[in-house]
Amino acid sequence: MNATETDPRTETVDTDAGRARITWVPAARPRLLLALGHGAGGGIEARDLKALAAALPAHEVSVALVEQPWRVAGKKLAPAPKTLDTGWRGLWPVLAAPGLPVVAGGRSAGARVACRTAAGLGARAVLALSFPLHPPGRPEKSRADELLGAGVPTLVVQGGNDPFGKPAEFPPGEYRMAEVPHGDHGFAVPRRSGLTEAQAMEILTTSVTGWLAGIE
Template identity: 50%
Template sequence: MNESLTVETPRGPAAVRVTGPTGPALSLLVLGHGAGGGIDAPDLTAVHDAAVAAGVRVALVTQPYRVAGRRAPAPAGQLDEAWTAVVGALRVPGMPLIVGGRSSGARVACRTAPTAQAAGVLALAFPLHPPGKPEKTRVGELPSALPTLVISGERDPFGVPEPAGPVEVLIRPGAVHDLRKGVTETADLAVGWLRRNGWAR
């Protein structure tokens, strides 16, 4: 099942592409894009395809600022507000909800996961700090009480968080922030984590 939706949010319409697996879905995975990119990023595409094949219903969300044709991201509060509205509209009663995304989308998912009552967070290329500014850490955005998987490139200039508590960190050798190197392996790691938590076949 493939479905394209428009979800009205307090920050304008968001676009959503939903793909259902063959047979019943074990969970719902909602993924957001990076600040200047879209849902067609190679790592998002690979994770989407692998998760659907593993029995997961996957929704790819385009934030309202991108729908409106803007490249520069909206402020964090506006991103979070729009994302929360979309996730609320997509939620399936009784089905585990996993939120995530890449880069900026990973930050949004991390910040809003408790409010969204997510079961877990999948963070691709979580940007720990701006390049060259490790003192401006965003480690506080990572969930402290939810199963969270961070997949980062070994040479990511935005930094790589340390594993702590429920936050697991897997590093892709030789990859940078775009995670283009070894996207199949990245998808395999993501689906393996979903399986370990009972959210995928």
């Protein structure tokens, strides 16, 4: 594994799955690092990842936005889960290098990666954004075992109208749930909901900030 700086906030990391990239958003006096992976259909420009990167440094949490090798290579389709896990594990020594406790996180497919690998990597906790509990319309294809097997404190933040799993569909377990009312899988909210995108993101960031305050 090699890490190479490309600008003051970004570095590329060679992993067994290919070259990945980390964008660092540091806090002035950090006590935690939150590493956030993206989903299978987009990158670190997702509204929830951007909102957390903007909000958390003021609360003593540095953020590392992680781009998987397939995304860095410009491919349009994510590889198999095993390959995603390989890329994430290859990045971990760089994420842990600053010496801060690391919270593993991500949205959608990135949340699944964080859950599957957290205990083995020594993550302090998991933040699962828009956890894809099942494919849309296929509740029998549950991925609950990944969430329930995380083995560390976990917060799920889920849109109230997420077709990949509404909050009420989740089984009981050792995790916390926060809901963004009316939100879809990308936390977009319809106009008829009475919420603006900014208000939806404030609900999300407030929920995450409050939960992280209890992680040491």
